[in-house]
Amino acid sequence: MPTYVCPRPTYRYMVSVVVVGFPMSGKTTLVAEIVGIGVPRVGFQETCSCNYVSIHINGVEWHVWDTPRITSVDDITSGWVGENALEEADAVVVCHDGSRDRCPMSLVRACGVDRSVLALTRGAAGREDLSYAIEYLKVTRMDGTLVPRADGITSLLSAVSCLLPNACTMATG
Ligand SMILES: Nc1nc2c(ncn2[C@@H]2O[C@H](COP(=O)(O)OP(=O)(O)O)[C@@H](O)[C@H]2O)c(=O)[nH]1
Numbered sequence: 101m102p103t104y105v106c107p108r109p110t111y112r113y114m115v116s117v118v119v120v121g122f123p124m125s126g127k128t129t130l131v132a133e134i135v136g137i138g139v140p141r142v143g144f145q146e147t148c149s150c151n152y153v154s155i156h157i158n159g160v161e162w163h164v165w166d167t168p169r170i171t172s173v174d175d176i177t178s179g180w181v182g183e184n185a186l187e188e189a190d191a192v193v194v195c196h197d198g199s200r201d202r203c204p205m206s207l208v209r210a211c212g213v214d215r216s217v218l219a220l221t222r223g224a225a226g227r228e229d230l231s232y233a234i235e236y237l238k239v240t241r242m243d244g245t246l247v248p249r250a251d252g253i254t255s256l257l258s259a260v261s262c263l264l265p266n267a268c269t270m271a272t273g
């Protein structure tokens with residue numbers, strides 16, 4: 101009689117999340133908030149390099165990458181220093197600060213609809229600027245659902261977790 105051998109569970113020990121967005125869309129501030137380090141709100145410093153900060157969530161190491169500005173999707177393949185990190189990312193957080201002339205959906209498409217989450221930054225959710233609504237509703241994922249939107253760190257981590265393949269990566273608190 102054949103013996104059934106239960107497959108060994110596969111656990112992930114590292115998750116890579118890349119934060120992207122147009123200039124001044126709140127990427128660096130968001131990364132600092134995700135990993136729980138403070139950022140000074142006085143003075144703006146342009147991010148020129150691509151760096152990650154580590155956090156542990158439920159025993160899983162997350163690398164959260166801050167990236168330099170993207171002014172148009174063409175930047176991504178034109179020497180933008182975040183290209184490699186983006187290519188290898190498990191999830192992409194696209195920052196949207198509500199600016200009317202900065203529809204984030206082109207970035208979502210370029211970064212991968214099925215691995216992207218929209219983060220409403222700089223009070224965008226409070227301003228309820230939905231000038232990008234039509235573009236937003238045009239973009240659906242493989243399962244027919246819309247790209248998740250998050251307006252706080254807890255909802256953002258939860259939305260990112262849902263993109264990840266294994267339950268052990270879930271952020272539960
Ligand atoms: N009041 C306020 N200012 C913010 C917030 N997030 C970012 N900023 C400011 O917006 C500017 C750009 O933020 P930053 O995170 O550096 O954007 P990045 O260029 O996309 O990395 C900075 O002057 C920040 O202090 C926010 O939630 N509230």
Ligand SMILES: [Mg+2]
Nearest residue numbers: 127128146147
């Ligand atoms: Mg920055």
